[in-house]
Amino acid sequence: MSELSTLILERIRDVPDYPKPGVLFKDITPLLADPVAMAAVVDELAGLHQADKIVGIEARGFILAAPVAYRAAAGFVPVRKKGKLPAATLEESYDLEYGSATIEVHRDAFTPGDRVLIVDDVLATGGTAKATVELVERAGAQVIGIAVLMELGFLKGRERLTGVDLHSLVIV
Ligand code: AMP
Numbered sequence: 001m002s003e004l005s006t007l008i009l010e011r012i013r014d015v016p017d018y019p020k021p022g023v024l025f026k027d028i029t030p031l032l033a034d035p036v037a038m039a040a041v042v043d044e045l046a047g048l049h050q051a052d053k054i055v056g057i058e059a060r061g062f063i064l065a066a067p068v069a070y071r072a073a074a075g076f077v078p079v080r081k082k083g084k085l086p087a088a089t090l091e092e093s094y095d096l097e098y099g100s101a102t103i104e105v106h107r108d109a110f111t112p113g114d115r116v117l118i119v120d121d122v123l124a125t126g127g128t129a130k131a132t133v134e135l136v137e138r139a140g141a142q143v144i145g146i147a148v149l150m151e152l153g154f155l156k157g158r159e160r161l162t163g164v165d166l167h168s169l170v171i172v
Pocket of ligand 1 (some may be wrong): 027058059125158
């Protein structure tokens with residue numbers, strides 16, 4: 001295992017039964033609080049692709065995507081839950097285990113053809129990431145990759161993202 005993987009695994013805390021019974025929540029706050037680990041993660045993510053824009057998925061994705069954008073000298077674009085962005089938006093809905101969710105991006109967030117890297121903390125079922133890919137493409141940009149800190153391999157989210165370059169710093 002690489003030094004970076006160890007650094008990450010030691011700083012992501014498992015919280016059982018949060019936010020509901022049966023879910024093992026991956027809490028990244030210990031990693032965020034460690035400047036050495038955080039810098040290593042941001043540098044690694046920023047070096048993956050030559051992107052014009054880094055998209056962060058609300059909310060924990062923002063915390064990682066914004067410093068990655070700064071480090072990569074790229075722009076930062078937020079993808080938010082419905083109703084949070086002030087100007088004209090495009091929206092995409094997707095199914096959750098119970099019910100559905102809708103995410104949005106500003107219609108003018110991208111210059112046509114922008115090369116976009118999508119960043120989030122955890123890839124679980126892949127539903128959020130897939131909806132984000134569709135949203136970014138509908139907004140006229142090109143998704144060159146998805147990067148996450150941690151992929152929950154047993155949920156097989158990767159299988160929903162065929163054709164997209166998915167990079168996970170650790171897979172559990
Ligand atoms: P999914 O759409 O199922 O891939 O879920 C991904 C989103 O939910 C990400 O934005 C994650 O932050 C969050 N998420 C899902 N499962 C977990 C988990 N076990 N621990 C922490 N975050 C999670």
